[in-house]
Amino acid sequence: MKLVTQIRLLPTPGQAAALEATLRACNEAASWASEFAFDKGVQRTFALREHTYREIRARWNLGAQAAQHVIKKTCDAYAALKANLKAGNLGRPGTRRYRKATGKPVAFRAGSAQPYDDRMLSWQITERRVSIWTTVGRIKDVVFTASPEQLVTLALYRRGESDLVWRDGMWFLLATCEVSEAPLNTAPVDFLGIDLGIVNIATTSDGEILAGRELNRIRVRERTLRTKLEKKNTPSAKRRLKKRRRKEARRAKDINHKIAKHVVAEAERTGRGIALEDLTGIRERVRLRKPQRVTHSSWAFAQLGSFIAYKARRAGVPVVYVDPAYTSRTCAECGHMERANRVSQAWFECRSCGFVDHADRNGSRNIRARAWQLWRRGAQSTAPDPPPGQGRGTGRKRSATASGARCASPSL
Incomplete structure (x- = not known):
C-alpha cells in the first residue's frame, strides 16, 4: 500500500532562495500550460506535451524532467476537475459554482507542490541530506529532519516520486512509500x-x-x-x-x-x-x-x-x-x-x-x-449508491434511510 512520509527540509538562505525560484518557475509554466490547454481544448498529456514542451523549457529554463512533470501536473489538475464535476462536488451544471469552476483555466499558486523523480532528487538518508535539482543547477547537501520511524520507513519503502512543498515558511518533501501489508485476518473472532x-x-x-x-x-x-x-x-x-x-x-x-x-x-x-x-x-x-x-x-x-x-x-x-x-x-x-x-x-x-x-x-x-x-453473510453490499449528481460529502448520521447495512469488502 502507498503511504506519504512528510520530511522537513532545513535549507540555508541561499538554498531556500533557489528552491523558491524553482517552485515559482514551475508553477508559472504550469499556469501557462493550463491556459493553453483550456483555450485549445488539449488536456491529454501526450497532446499537450507536443504543443508546450519546447516553449516551457525555453521560457522558464526548466530541465527535461521538470518540464515533463509540469505538463503532467497540469493534465492531472484537469482530470481531477472533471472527476469533481462528474461527482457533483462543484454543484449542478448551470449553477454559479459550476460555471465558475468551468469558465476559466486552472491556475497554480506560486507555492503549489512540484513533483520530483529520482533523476531530479537523490537521498542520502543516513547523512540526512538530499541533492535536488533547481533552475540554477543541482543543490547538494540540503539538510532534512524526520522522526526515527519516518527515517526507517523512508529507507525501507520509498518508491517513486516526491513532492516539493512550501508551506507556512517551511520546506517539505512528501515522499511516496510502498509499505508492505500484513496478511488479512479472514477469521475475526468478533x-x-x-x-x-x-x-x-x-x-x-x-x-x-x-x-x-x-x-x-x-x-x-x-x-x-x-x-x-x-x-x-x-x-x-x-x-x-x-x-x-x-x-x-x-x-x-x-x-x-x-x-x-x-x-x-x-x-x-x-x-x-x-x-x-x-x-x-x-x-x-x-x-x-x-x-x-x-x-x-x-x-x-x-x-x-x-x-x-x-x-x-x-x-x-x-x-x-x-x-x-x-x-x-x-x-x-x-x-x-x-x-x-x-x-x-x-x-x-x-x-x-x-x-x-x-x-x-x-x-x-x-x-x-x-x-x-x-x-x-459474506459482507456483500446491500445499500445503493448515492443518486446521480449528489456529491460524496460527509456529515451527520442518516436519519431516514432503510435499516439495512452496507459494508466494504473484507479484503479492503
Missing part, C-alpha cells in the same frame, strides 16, 4: 464497533470514549479568537491570524491519528475486525440550524475513518462499513427501536426491556452487531 459523533468523537463497543469534549472546547476557543482578530483588522491581528490559520486543523489531525492508532491496535490485539458507520453524503442529506452548522462542518469524521482504514489495512485488520440508520434509537439488548429510547444526547433507555446505557456505547454495540451479521 468486531469492535465504533460510533462516530460530534460531542464524543469516537466511542467503542467496549465502552471506551475517545476524545470529544476537549477538542470541541479548543475549537470554540479558536473560533472565538479568530472572530475577535478579524474584527480588529489591524496589521498585528492579521499576522496572528496567518500564524494560527492551520493550528486547529493540525490539532484535529493529530487527535484523529492517535484515536485511529489506538483503535487498530486494540482490534489487532484481540483478533477482531473494525466496524465503522458509512456516513457518505451526509452533509447533503441533513438540514441544520445556523448555530449547528459551523460545529457540524468542522467534524472531521471522514479523516478519522480514512486513518482507521489505512492503519487497519497495514495491520491486516478487516474493516466493515454499516448503515448507521437508527443505531442510536435501537436497543442493543432486545432490538426494540423507538425514538423515545434516546432520552438525551448521552442517555439511552429502552422503553421495552428497560435497558439503560450511554447512548453512544449503545449505538456502537448496534454497529458491531450489524458488522458481524454482514461478515457471516
Whole structure:
C-alpha cells in the first residue's frame, strides 16, 4: 500500500532562495500550460506535451524532467476537475459554482507542490541530506529532519516520486512509500464497533470514549479568537491570524491519528475486525440550524475513518462499513427501536426491556452487531449508491434511510 512520509527540509538562505525560484518557475509554466490547454481544448498529456514542451523549457529554463512533470501536473489538475464535476462536488451544471469552476483555466499558486523523480532528487538518508535539482543547477547537501520511524520507513519503502512543498515558511518533501501489508485476518473472532459523533468523537463497543469534549472546547476557543482578530483588522491581528490559520486543523489531525492508532491496535490485539458507520453524503442529506452548522462542518469524521482504514489495512485488520440508520434509537439488548429510547444526547433507555446505557456505547454495540451479521453473510453490499449528481460529502448520521447495512469488502 502507498503511504506519504512528510520530511522537513532545513535549507540555508541561499538554498531556500533557489528552491523558491524553482517552485515559482514551475508553477508559472504550469499556469501557462493550463491556459493553453483550456483555450485549445488539449488536456491529454501526450497532446499537450507536443504543443508546450519546447516553449516551457525555453521560457522558464526548466530541465527535461521538470518540464515533463509540469505538463503532467497540469493534465492531472484537469482530470481531477472533471472527476469533481462528474461527482457533483462543484454543484449542478448551470449553477454559479459550476460555471465558475468551468469558465476559466486552472491556475497554480506560486507555492503549489512540484513533483520530483529520482533523476531530479537523490537521498542520502543516513547523512540526512538530499541533492535536488533547481533552475540554477543541482543543490547538494540540503539538510532534512524526520522522526526515527519516518527515517526507517523512508529507507525501507520509498518508491517513486516526491513532492516539493512550501508551506507556512517551511520546506517539505512528501515522499511516496510502498509499505508492505500484513496478511488479512479472514477469521475475526468478533468486531469492535465504533460510533462516530460530534460531542464524543469516537466511542467503542467496549465502552471506551475517545476524545470529544476537549477538542470541541479548543475549537470554540479558536473560533472565538479568530472572530475577535478579524474584527480588529489591524496589521498585528492579521499576522496572528496567518500564524494560527492551520493550528486547529493540525490539532484535529493529530487527535484523529492517535484515536485511529489506538483503535487498530486494540482490534489487532484481540483478533477482531473494525466496524465503522458509512456516513457518505451526509452533509447533503441533513438540514441544520445556523448555530449547528459551523460545529457540524468542522467534524472531521471522514479523516478519522480514512486513518482507521489505512492503519487497519497495514495491520491486516478487516474493516466493515454499516448503515448507521437508527443505531442510536435501537436497543442493543432486545432490538426494540423507538425514538423515545434516546432520552438525551448521552442517555439511552429502552422503553421495552428497560435497558439503560450511554447512548453512544449503545449505538456502537448496534454497529458491531450489524458488522458481524454482514461478515457471516459474506459482507456483500446491500445499500445503493448515492443518486446521480449528489456529491460524496460527509456529515451527520442518516436519519431516514432503510435499516439495512452496507459494508466494504473484507479484503479492503
